[in-house]
Amino acid sequence: MSLDIPCDVQAPPLVARLVERHGARWVDAANVAAVTAEPGDLVLFFSGDPVRFPECLDVAVVLPELQAAFPGRFAVGVVVPTDEDAVARRYGMQRWPSLVFLRDGRYVTAIAGMLDWTDYVARVAEALDLPATRAPTIGIAVVSADAAPSCH
Structure with a gap:
C-alpha cells in the first residue's frame, strides 16, 4: 500500500502530516478491509471537512501526542477525505472528526470531537x-423460524 496521498485527494496539511511525518497510513474504500484486518490496535482518523469541522485540525495535531502517550499501543490510519462517508458506514460513525478504535479488525469504540x-x-x-464488540451499524434482526410469538 502506498503512503502517498492519492493525487485527486486534497487533505489539509495537518492531516497529511500524520502520514508524512508520524507513520500513519492512508486508508480508503479500496484498502480498508486489508488494513483493518491486520492484527493489533488501530485508530482510524476521520477528519471531515476543516471548514465545517475546524476542530479536525486540532485532533490531527493531538493524535501523534496521544500515540506518544501510549507508546506502541496503536497504529493510526487516516481515512482519505473522499472515502470518509463510505468507510464511516462500516463502523456506524456519524460525527466528524472521530477516532474509531479497532482491534484485530473488530470495532472497539469511537471518540468524536475534540476533547x-x-x-x-x-x-x-x-x-x-475495552473488548472488541459489534460496530453500531444498522443491522437486520434475525428471528428463529421456531420462535414463539411475543411482544418482547
Whole structure:
C-alpha cells in the first residue's frame, strides 16, 4: 500500500502530516478491509471537512501526542477525505472528526470531537482496555423460524 496521498485527494496539511511525518497510513474504500484486518490496535482518523469541522485540525495535531502517550499501543490510519462517508458506514460513525478504535479488525469504540487533554488520555486508555464488540451499524434482526410469538 502506498503512503502517498492519492493525487485527486486534497487533505489539509495537518492531516497529511500524520502520514508524512508520524507513520500513519492512508486508508480508503479500496484498502480498508486489508488494513483493518491486520492484527493489533488501530485508530482510524476521520477528519471531515476543516471548514465545517475546524476542530479536525486540532485532533490531527493531538493524535501523534496521544500515540506518544501510549507508546506502541496503536497504529493510526487516516481515512482519505473522499472515502470518509463510505468507510464511516462500516463502523456506524456519524460525527466528524472521530477516532474509531479497532482491534484485530473488530470495532472497539469511537471518540468524536475534540476533547481536553486529560479527557482524551482517559478515553484512549479506556478504549485500549475495552473488548472488541459489534460496530453500531444498522443491522437486520434475525428471528428463529421456531420462535414463539411475543411482544418482547
